Amino acid sequence: MTAFATGCTVAASDAAICAGTAGDRTAHARALVQDGGPQSRRTGALLIAKVDAGCAS
Numbered sequence: 411m412t413a414f415a416t417g418c419t420v421a422a423s424d425a426a427i428c429a430g431t432a433g434d435r436t437a438h439a440r441a442l443v444q445d446g447g448p449q450s451r452r453t454g455a456l457l458i459a460k461v462d463a464g465c466a467s
Contacts, residue, residue, distance in 0.1 A: 427464045431457055 438453040 427461065431460050434460060
């Protein structure tokens with residue numbers, strides 16, 4: 411999370427990030443419980459890409 415906080419160069423709305431990733435965060439948590447493997451890696455990659463997009467300049 412430190413890289414996320416220090417890597418942002420554009421002020422992003424916390425509310426928008428939270429709302430925009432809510433479903434993906436839930437899916438990721440479910441995948442981790444179900445298999446902890448390939449499904450979790452896919453949902454994690456999607457979640458990370460969306461969070462990273464919030465910091466894009």
